[in-house]
Amino acid sequence: xxxxxxxxxxxxxxxxxxxxxxxxxxxxxxxxxxxxxxxxxxxxxxxxxxxxxxxxxxxxxxxxxxxxxxxxxxxxxxxxxxxxxxxxxxxxxxxxxxxxxxxxxxxxxxxxxxxxxxxxxxxxxxxxxxxxxxxxxxxxxxxxxxxxxxxxxxxxxxxxxxxxxxxxxxxxxxxxxxxxxxxxxxxxxxxxxxxxxxxxxxxxxxxxxxxxxxxxxxxxxxxxxxxxxxxxxxxxxxxxxxxxxxxxxxxxxx
Amino acid sequence: xxxxxxxxxxxxxxxxxxxxxxxxxxxxxxxxxxxxxxxxxxxxxxxxxxxxxxxxxxxxxxxxxxxxxxxxxxxxxxxxxxxxxxxxxxxxxxxxxxxxxxxxxxxxxxxxxxxxxxxxxxxxxxxxxxxxxxxxxxxxxxxxxxxxxxxxxxxxxxxxxxxxxxxxxxxxxxxxxxxxxxxxxxxxxxxxxxxxxxxxxxxxxxxxxxxxxxxxxxxxxxxxxxxxxxxxxxxxxxxxxxxxxxxxxxxxxxxxxxxxxxxxxxxxxxxxxxxxxxxxxxxxxxxxxxxxxxxxxxxxxxxxxxxxxxxxxxxxxxxxxxxxxxxxxxxxxxxxxxxxxxxxxxxxxxxxxxxxxxxxxxxxxxxxxxxxxxxxxxxxxxxxxxxxxxxxxxxxxxxxxxxxxxxxxxxxxxxxxxxxxxxxxxxxxxxxxxxxxxxxxxxxxxxxxxxxxxxxxxxxxxxxxxxxxxxxxxxxx
Numbered sequence: 077x078x079x080x081x082x083x084x085x086x087x088x089x090x091x092x093x094x095x096x097x098x099x100x101x102x103x104x105x106x107x108x109x110x111x112x113x114x115x116x117x118x119x120x121x122x123x124x125x126x127x128x129x130x131x132x133x134x135x136x137x138x139x140x141x142x143x144x145x146x147x148x149x150x151x152x153x154x155x156x157x158x159x160x161x162x163x164x165x166x167x168x169x170x171x172x173x174x175x176x177x178x179x180x181x182x183x184x185x186x187x188x189x190x191x192x193x194x195x196x197x198x199x200x201x202x203x204x205x206x207x208x209x210x211x212x213x214x215x216x217x218x219x220x221x222x223x224x225x226x227x228x229x230x231x232x233x234x235x236x237x238x239x240x241x242x243x244x245x246x247x248x249x250x251x252x253x254x255x256x257x258x259x260x261x262x263x264x265x266x267x268x269x270x271x272x273x274x275x276x277x278x279x280x281x282x283x284x285x286x287x288x289x290x291x292x293x294x295x296x297x298x299x300x301x302x303x304x305x306x307x308x309x310x311x312x313x314x315x316x317x318x319x320x321x322x323x324x325x326x327x328x329x330x
Numbered sequence: 331x332x333x334x335x336x337x338x339x340x341x342x343x344x345x346x347x348x349x350x351x352x353x354x355x356x357x358x359x360x361x362x363x364x365x366x367x368x369x370x371x372x373x374x375x376x377x378x379x380x381x382x383x384x385x386x387x388x389x390x391x392x393x394x395x396x397x398x399x400x401x402x403x404x405x406x407x408x409x410x411x412x413x414x415x416x417x418x419x420x421x422x423x424x425x426x427x428x429x430x431x432x433x434x435x436x437x438x439x440x441x442x443x444x445x446x447x448x449x450x451x452x453x454x455x456x457x458x459x460x461x462x463x464x465x466x467x468x469x470x471x472x473x474x475x476x477x478x479x480x481x482x483x484x485x486x487x488x489x490x491x492x493x494x495x496x497x498x499x500x501x502x503x504x505x506x507x508x509x510x511x512x513x514x515x516x517x518x519x520x521x522x523x524x525x526x527x528x529x530x531x532x533x534x535x536x537x538x539x540x541x542x543x544x545x546x547x548x549x550x551x552x553x554x555x556x557x558x559x560x561x562x563x564x565x566x567x568x569x570x571x572x573x574x575x576x577x578x579x580x581x582x583x584x585x586x587x588x589x590x591x592x593x594x595x596x597x598x599x600x601x602x603x604x605x606x607x608x609x610x611x612x613x614x615x616x617x618x619x620x621x622x623x624x625x626x627x628x629x630x631x632x633x634x635x636x637x638x639x640x641x642x643x644x645x646x647x648x649x650x651x652x653x654x655x656x657x658x659x660x661x662x663x664x665x666x667x668x669x670x671x672x673x674x675x676x677x678x679x680x681x682x683x684x685x686x687x688x689x690x691x692x693x694x695x696x697x698x699x700x701x702x703x704x705x706x707x708x709x710x711x712x713x714x715x716x717x718x719x720x721x722x723x724x725x726x727x728x729x730x731x732x733x734x735x736x737x738x739x740x741x742x743x744x745x746x747x748x749x750x751x752x753x754x755x756x757x758x759x760x761x762x763x764x765x766x767x768x769x770x771x772x773x774x775x776x777x778x779x780x781x782x783x784x785x786x787x788x789x790x791x792x793x794x795x796x797x798x799x800x801x802x803x804x805x806x807x
Contacts, residue, residue: 138704165710175705179723179802188719189709241709 088147089114089245089276090135095144097130104130105141106301114244117277119287119308122297123323128280131297132247135278136167149244165193168238172250174230176222182209182233183218186240194241201240208236212266228259232266239270246270248279282327288312296320389414392421396768419769420779426763427780430598430753436526436590437481440601442491443523445474447608449498450516453509455794459801460506467502467509471495517609524605525670527591530578538566538574594672598753600783605672607741610680614740615733617680618687619726623717625692636688643685649749651678656750675747683740690736694729695721727802734795738788755780 090112097105104127112118120128133139134146137153137160146153148163177185186205190196196204209215212232214225222230231251238246248267252260264286271277271290281287287294287308294311296304296319304311304320312328315321360366389408394400400416408414420427429440448470456462475492501508518532542562550558582588597605624636643651655674663669698721706716726733748757760776763769 136708138707161710161712164708167708169705169708171701171705171708173699173701175699175701177702177705177720177724179727189711192715192719193710237709 091147119291126297127300168243394418431596441477450513528582528588530581614683617684621688622691690732694725
């Protein structure tokens with residue numbers, strides 16, 4: 077079993093096989109099977125409580141799964157702390173509420189993990205940080221504190237913070253749902269740029285425009301299971317299951 | 331009904347209404363009938379307090395040799411019925427409130443030690459504020475040199491000690507990083523300066539810490555952090571409790587180096603209060619943080635131990651702990667080990683305040699959004715890195731008012747040591763002075779004097795905590 081996984085790992089970024097998770101007696105994730113190729117961009121959507129956030133949080137072990145296997149970039153997630161640290165240093169994550177560190181400046185937010193985890197010299201880490209701040213188009217905010225920035229700017233900083241660790245895979249957990257409508261676009265633009273550069277991305281989002289623009293695949297979840305997955309064009313124009321049709325009519329109804 | 335704005339309105343200054351003292355008085359003191367009544371009532375209370383205490387303070391006598399002399403001076407000047415403060419008693423006996431029964435010919439030792447306390451604290455209190463640190467060390471150096479000049483001692487000694495303070499100031503100003511050396515050495519210097527005796531004891535105790543490092547280095551690659559640290563501590567403890575005494579004795583006979591020893595029963599007054607207070611405060615915070623983390627741990631045993639300790643200590647009065655220190659603790663120690671009573675009291679007061687600190691810090695931890703530790707995890711920081719760099723700086727900032735309250739409470743609680751026979755400034759020294767035939771019957775003055783010194787120390791802590799909160803307030807909420 078492990079051998080095949082390792083062989084696959086050359087072009088497979090994430091392989092989830094027969095994964096199950098419970099919160100107490102509540103079965104949140106049921107028999108999840110996903111294979112993500114390198115460079116693939118996947119959008120996960122579904123009604124609230126369908127387990128989509130829990131699913132991507134399992135990929136960097138913010139949540140623990142109880143059955144099945146998750147192999148990220150050739151490393152299987154078990155309770156072995158070394159494996160967990162290895163996976164976490166290769167997987168970047170962007171949260172709904174940004175989770176920037178409010179007691180540190182933007183620059184310190186970006187350099188903290190490279191300096192302490194990757195052991196990169198401070199000067200080099202700062203150069204990398206400025207490179208990515210330029211990339212998300214807010215280099216002038218480097219010396220400010222997160223509380224002084226708008227929501228959209230904070231989320232772009234959060235994306236830059238993840239990128240500073242040079243991750244191979246990026247996870248996005250509803251990155252735009254806490255933002256004002258005017259700020260959603262600036263964050264989505266940043267994500268689209270990232271997608272164009274070939275980053276492997278798993279996004280939990282309700283931004284269907286984003287899904288149509290960049291996703292290779294859309295996964296629809298309900299009640300802890302994958303109900304339907306398809307390429308975006310087919311998914312939106314020709315949804316197979318009734319549940320998906322209902323969901324799409326709800327969110328695209330206006 | 332159509333409307334299109336062609337021009338955005340610029341912001342304007344607020345309307346200039348009536349201003350000045352009259353407006354302030356009307357708005358703040360007499361804004362309503364209730365407010366006006368309260369203002370007049372509080373005015374009356376303040377007036378009667380001043381009226382009661384003013385004559386007593388104004389008739390104060392500073393020069394007298396006994397309470398009866400004080401009274402006769404007041405009677406002569408202000409009539410037979412006048413009352414007045416007799417500060418002459420403070421003038422005659424102040425040194426006992428400060429030093430207890432510490433031998434006057436070596437007052438330079440506690441004075442120097444008190445000065446060095448601030449030198450040692452400066453790099454921690456003002457970690458990234460060079461000006462603040464230099465100001466603190468400068469003022470303290472000046473006061474310490476003044477104090478040393480007033481104390482007994484030879485000119486050579488005075489020159490040497492002044493040089494130590496001036497060198498500290500120079501280090502604080504030009505090489506602030508090296509001031510941390512003073513911070514590390516300070517506890518050992520304190521033990522030696524205050525208790526005196528052979529210098530080898532404190533030096534060898536310091537060497538015990540140095541023993542931890544090679545043991546840790548030898549064990550950590552093969553057995554990991556926990557075993558290596560435990561091994562180091564075990565070896566060091568063997569050194570401290572078994573070998574050190576013999577080695578120190580041998581060295582002292584070979585190379586006698588030391589100053590006059592002062593027994594613990596000579597300690598008293600604010601010397602004792604500060605010794606217990608400062609030691610317990612500085613040790614209890616790190617222990618409290620570890621207990622708070624232990625209480626949140628996933629490891630069942632560590633969690634149970636932390637909860638058990640915290641709840642037990644918080645459920646027991648401090649006095650009980652002090653009696654434990656004075657009576658029971660000795661039974662649990664190996665026969666040859668003689669723990670000083672002051673040391674035992676410090677240990678138990680430290681544990682007591684650590685439990686309170688743990689709960690205050692836990693409150694700070696609870697105030698942090700879960701996302702902070704998740705973000706730290708997602709970036710690959712390990713547990714201790716996340717605690718040190720992300721969680722604790724924020725949790726401690728939230729907890730500052732609570733922590734400082736604990737510290738202030740602890741500092742004032744040091745007066746409870748009078749119950750185990752130590753000479754605290756409030757009850758111990760005051761009752762000794764009042765037992766003197768010259769000052770028998772004096773009541774208010776000693777307590778006001780002691781209260782004033784406590785107030786200055788506690789108010790200082792409170793102001794520092796405000797400074798710290800302002801400095802750390804970066805979240806712009």
